[in-house]
Amino acid sequence: MTPPIETIYRHESRRVLATLIRLLGDFDLAEEALHEAFLVAMQRWEHDGVPSNPRAWLVSTGRFKAIDRLRRQARFTPLLQAQADALAAADWDDEDVEDDRLRLIFTCCHPALAADAQVPLTLREICDLTTEEIARAFLVPPATIAQRIVRAKGKIREAKIPYQVPSLAELPERLDSVLRVIYLVFNEGYSASMGADLTRDDLTREAIRLGRLLLELLPEPEVMGLLALMLLHESRRPARTSAGGELVLLDEQDRALWDASLIAEGCALVEQALTTRRFGPYGLQAAIAAVHAEAPSAEHTDWPQIVGLYDVLLRAVPSPVIELNRAVALAMRDGPLAGLQQVEAILARGELLDYHLAYSARGEFCRQLGRLDEARLAYEKALSLTRQTPEKHFLERRLASLTPI
Incomplete structure (x- = not known):
């Protein structure tokens, strides 16, 4: 060309x-x-x-x-x-071309399609990623991705799924599906589920581009919230890894590396979404990210406000992962013992037993409390569960830093 x-x-x-x-x-x-x-x-x-x-x-x-x-x-x-x-x-x-893009997004994310096909179909048709690129992103064979896409297209054709924006009555359910898919794409790029790299900036860029498009075509508060959340997380990406590609925790990041323009845009969207009083889970998560973004350091973060926002979020969307995130914020506010008690309560209920971040958090709290034998066991469990190389290296460094039992 x-x-x-x-x-x-x-x-x-x-x-x-x-x-x-x-x-x-x-x-x-x-x-x-x-x-x-x-x-x-x-x-x-x-x-x-x-x-x-x-x-x-x-x-x-x-x-x-x-x-x-x-x-x-x-x-x-x-x-x-x-x-x-x-x-x-x-x-x-x-x-009518702009509306056509919106129609296509909703078609790719139609609830009649299998959940594991919605993301690949969206990436293929909206983002123009190849089958091989999508397969690499989710670490499955290209043939598997191709089959999912083919089946999804066949379902659209056989079920005569219309290429249209849902009616006002249908919009809440359908919009949730679209937002979920975009957020899944972003999360896979922001923190890859496995592999040698912590992030995939091609996926985060595509998700943000989709979020901007959706906001342009459908300026709903939760669309604002999702775009704000992605922008605020993306603003921290340059500081999340060292020059050697190793993971850097939030409280250890060089905040001078954070992207001020993305923070400003994200915070403005958060404010706009919250003033509508029709915000939902994405708006609340974005508000939490905005408090982090506006703090000059971890020590000067408004942890009481973050814990309060997590309380509201948990009432809206009960989730053990959100509860785990709240436990981390609670530890910053009230000390590691308070966080540890929350994590142990989650695990005692039989939740997050295969989630490496739960054991990583438990290990961190035990380390801070001087309970090094428990910290070692927790870090070893987290290491056995993670499939991402930078996280493995981080956990190995944590284990090496502990005084031998």
């Missing part, structure tokens, strides 16, 4: 694809049409120049290429002729 076409592809291809999917009603046909449209563009624009509205040109060209393809195939499958004729007769509005 020539540089102008490369730029247009980077900025417009997903928008064009979203419209083609709506017009053609088929993911695979739309993807083929998109590629054919760009091939034609490479041949024509070099001589004719880039059209004034390249997006509309590409949609129109892709649409006619799809119609031609269906008519050629109609010689073997006569029913395709009727489909081609219907597409040729239909009109489309080139000013």
